[in-house]
Structure formats: structure tokens, C-alpha cells
Amino acid sequence: MTTAEQRLARLEAIEEIRALDARYCRALDDGDWDTLVSLFTDDGEFVGLRHARGPVGLRRFFAGLAREGLTSFWHHVSNLEVELDDAVDGEPAAARVHSLLWQPCVRDGVPHVAAGRYDDRVVRLDGEWRYRRKRVSFDYFAPLADGWEKGVFSVEDAAATFRTGASEPEVEFVHAPIDLAHRIDGREGAPVLVLGPSLGTDLHLFDEQVDALADEFRIVRYDLPGHGASPAPAGPYTMAGLARDVVALLDRLDIGRAHYAGVSIGGAIGQQIALDHPGRLETLTVIASAARFAEPSSWPARAQEVRAKGMAAMITSRAGVWFTHDFVRTRNEEAVRLLRMLGATDPEGYAGCCEAIGAFDVRRRLPEITVPTLVIAGGADPATPPEMAKIVAHGVADGRYVVIDGAAHLTNVEAAERVTGLVRSFAAGPRGGTAPTPGGGEDRGGRRASHS
Numbered sequence: 001m002t003t004a005e006q007r008l009a010r011l012e013a014i015e016e017i018r019a020l021d022a023r024y025c026r027a028l029d030d031g032d033w034d035t036l037v038s039l040f041t042d043d044g045e046f047v048g049l050r051h052a053r054g055p056v057g058l059r060r061f062f063a064g065l066a067r068e069g070l071t072s073f074w075h076h077v078s079n080l081e082v083e084l085d086d087a088v089d090g091e092p093a094a095a096r097v098h099s100l101l102w103q104p105c106v107r108d109g110v111p112h113v114a115a116g117r118y119d120d121r122v123v124r125l126d127g128e129w130r131y132r133r134k135r136v137s138f139d140y141f142a143p144l145a146d147g148w149e150k151g152v153f154s155v156e157d158a159a160a161t162f163r164t165g166a167s168e169p170e171v172e173f174v175h176a177p178i179d180l181a182h183r184i185d186g187r188e189g190a191p192v193l194v195l196g197p198s199l200g201t202d203l204h205l206f207d208e209q210v211d212a213l214a215d216e217f218r219i220v221r222y223d224l225p226g227h228g229a230s231p232a233p234a235g236p237y238t239m240a241g242l243a244r245d246v247v248a249l250l251d252r253l254d255i256g257r258a259h260y261a262g263v264s265i266g267g268a269i270g271q272q273i274a275l276d277h278p279g280r281l282e283t284l285t286v287i288a289s290a291a292r293f294a295e296p297s298s299w300p301a302r303a304q305e306v307r308a309k310g311m312a313a314m315i316t317s318r319a320g321v322w323f324t325h326d327f328v329r330t331r332n333e334e335a336v337r338l339l340r341m342l343g344a345t346d347p348e349g350y351a352g353c354c355e356a357i358g359a360f361d362v363r364r365r366l367p368e369i370t371v372p373t374l375v376i377a378g379g380a381d382p383a384t385p386p387e388m389a390k391i392v393a394h395g396v397a398d399g400r401y402v403v404i405d406g407a408a409h410l411t412n413v414e415a416a417e418r419v420t421g422l423v424r425s426f427a428a429g430p431r432g433g434t435a436p437t438p439g440g441g442e443d444r445g446g447r448r449a450s451h452s
């Protein structure tokens with residue numbers, strides 16, 4: 001039973017949050033950066049066209065908009081839906097706010113019309129509501145003369161059309177450190193092999209690999225944030241932050257260099273480690289992954305969907321992506337075991353990882369990856385099909401490429417023996433190994449695929 005005071009406190013909180021949005025619009029449209037930045041918490045962040053965090057990052061981002069060609073705008077925020085968290089000491093203290101944005105603006109001297117959505121996290125500090133995270137996504141952003149319906153918009157398109165100010169460094173956003181849960185198996189003193197799981201699975205994705213490789217390797221498996229036993233702080237996460245979290249785990253375990261194999265987002269994290277922490281890898285095996293995942297703008301939408309509806313929204317559609325029909329029919333128990341991991345995932349952790357995937361694009365940086373790299377694609381993988389995996393093998397300095405015919409996205413499960421054999425011989429072979437390629441010959445530089 002709520003008291004009249006509690007109901008009044010909730011109504012007051014909603015009105016104050018409405019006023020926060022109005023102040024945000026006014027400060028932004030007036031170019032009043034002091035007020036604008038004061039509306040965020042000290043660790044507050046803006047996610048959308050760019051990522052910006054903290055007073056310095058936020059001011060630099062907002063003040064840089066004019067240099068990017070956006071010389072004036074009129075923000076109209078409406079349709080607020082405020083979901084207050086449970087009250088603390090009788091007072092609401094945090095909320096999630098969904099709202100609509102309609103925004104006439106001038107970009108590169110041309111009148112534009114834009115509309116989008118905000119998905120914000122607000123908190124009450126010292127009696128004042130502030131943004132902990134403000135996230136915008138646009139539905140259209142089009143020259144007025146063209147008509148809005150021609151301006152189907154994605155954040156990715158916008159990011160590509162924004163020019164970087166010559167003297168301003170790009171604002172970099174990396175999520176706060178996360179202590180990833182892990183498990184160690186295998187022979188003590190053996191070379192270390194780190195295994196990175198895919199979105200929606202936990203470290204038991206690799207049970208078959210661990211059974212087969214434990215006598216040759218010291219195997220470290222980790223859980224993604226919100227997956228398995230890892231905590232799920234509020235997203236978005238970034239691939240650079242996830243790579244840093246894995247390296248921090250290696251630091252905690254006193255591991256200098258390691259072989260690394262990862263599936264899907266796990267493979268993307270491996271690429272990011274190779275770029276940002278190149279000294280830490282002996283070899284890199286990228287399984288069912290990409291340098292940029294398909295349809296980047298669909299990932300924030302998926303994040304929004306699981307935040308709103310929970311993991312149940314994902315189960316049916318993932319089954320057809322992770323496995324072939326044949327596998328579901330013949331290995332039903334195994335398919336169910338893996339889908340249970342998805343159902344047990346924390347929606348916020350899953351959503352944060354989706355956001356990292358959507359923003360991930362290292363295609364241009366692949367030549368900087370010099371560690372010996374083996375890329376394994378599933379021939380029947382609808383999520384990261386062979387053409388996408390091949391870009392990684394072709395792009396890195398020292399790549400090999402193998403396609404396993406008839407395997408879907410969870411290639412290491414559908415073709416467990418084959419993947420285990422490839423990982424083993426690649427990591428154990430001379431200077432990081434040579435992928436065995438029955439019937440196909442070795443595929444150096446990813447020029448030729450070997451099929452098996």
C-alpha cells in the first residue's frame with residue numbers, strides 16, 4: 001500500500017525529471033555548456049553520435065557540434081515515459097526515461113529535420129535529478145527540402161558523415177572496468193589458452209574444447225558482463241573496454257602472454273586485444289566473427305528490446321542463428337543446454353554487449369594485427385557468414401582462413417572436433433602454428449579458403 005506522501009513524492013519526481021529534460025533542451029539550443037554539463041553526474045555520459053563521458057568529455061563533445069557543421073538546433077522532447085526505481089528512504093532516487101525528440105536544425109548551412117528517441121538513466125543526487133547516461137538514436141535526419149521520409153537514418157551513417165575537428169582528438173568512451181568471472185582448467189605450467197564466449201553464452205560454451213585440450217594447455221575461460229557469473233553494470237560497453245577487462249583478468253592471474261580463441265563477440269574481443277595490447281597474444285583464433293558485424297544500427301535496437309522485454313524475446317530467433325536445423329534435431333539436448341545460457345543472461349549485460357558489437361568496426365585497422373591469426377567460419381552461419389570472416393583473414397598481416405561447411409554460428413559446438421583440432425594445431429604449431437587444411441592446403445594470408 002502506498003501512502004499519499006509516497007504518491008506525491010513520485011509525482012514530484014516525474015515533474016522534476018520533465019524539468020531536467022526542458023533545461024537540457026534549452027541549454028543545448030542556447031549553447032550554454034556550463035549549465036548543460038551541470039545536468040550530468042560527474043561520471044555521466046552521452047551515447048549516440050559519439051560517446052562522451054565526464055565534464056571534460058561532454059563539454060568537448062557538445063561544444064564541438066558547431067565545428068561538425070551543426071550550427072543551430074531546436075530540441076523538442078515529448079512523450080516522456082518515466083520508470084522510477086524503487087524508492088530509497090521513501091524518495092525516488094533513480095529512473096529510466098524514454099522520450100521522443102523532434103529537432104529542426106541547420107547542418108552545413110542547410111535546414112534539416114530530425115526525429116529520434118532518448119533512452120536515459122537519471123539519478124537524484126543531493127536533491128537534484130541528473131543524467132547518469134543520455135542515449136540518443138535517430139529515426140530520420142534529413143534535409144528539409146528532401147523530405148524526412150527519404151532520410152532513413154542510422155547512428156552509423158551519422159558518425160560517418162560527421163567530420164572530425166582537425167585539432168580535437170576524437171572523444172573516446174570506454175566503460176568502467178568490470179571484474180570478469182573466470183574458470184581455469186588444464187595442466188599447470190602448460191601454455192595458456194584463453195577462450196572468449198559469444199553473446200548470450202557463458203564459459204561452458206567451450207566444455208568440449210576444454211575436455212579435449214586440458215592436457216596440452218592451461219585454459220582460462222571468462223564470462224562476458226551479465227553472462228554466467230560476471231556482474232552486469234549498466235551498459236553500454238565497448239569492445240575496447242571488454243578487451244581491457246580480459247587483459248586485466250590476465251594481469252590478476254599473472255599471465256603475460258597467451259593464445260586466444262574467441263567465438264563471435266569473443267573473436268571481436270580477441271581482435272581488439274591484438275590491436276590495443278599486442279604484446280599479450282601468442283596467437284589469435286577468430287571463430288564465427290567479423291571486423292564489423294552486420295547491420296550496426298540493429299544492435300542498439302536489440303539492446304532496447306531486451307531491456308524492455310527481457311531475454312525471452314531472443315530465444316526463438318537465436319536458435320535458428322546458432323544452430324542448423326539438423327543440429328537441433330539430432331543434438332537437441334545440447335541446443336537446449338546452450339539456449340538455457342541465453343535465458344539466464346542478465347538483459348542489461350546482454351544489451352551492453354549488443355551496444356559494443358554495434359559500435360565495433362576495425363576493418364581499417366586489421367593490417368595493424370600482426371599476431372598469427374587463424375579465422376574459422378561456419379559455412380552455414382547466417383550471423384557472420386564466411387564472406388565477413390574472410391575480411392578478417394585477408395585484412396590481418398598474417399592470416400589463415402578455414403571454412404567448415406554445414407556449421408552455423410556456434411561453430412565450435414556444431415563442429416566441435418574440427419574446431420578443437422584447428423585451435424590445437426594452430427596454437428601448438430611452429431610460431432603459433434599452421435592450420436591443418438585437409439584437402440585444401442594451407443591458406444596463408446587468407447587468399448584461399450580451405451573447406452572441410
Ligand SMILES: O=C(O)CC1=CCC(=O)O1
Binds near residue numbers: 199200265293318383
Ligand atoms: O545474435 C547472435 O546471437 C549472434 C551473435 C552475434 C555476435 C555474437 O557474439 O553472437
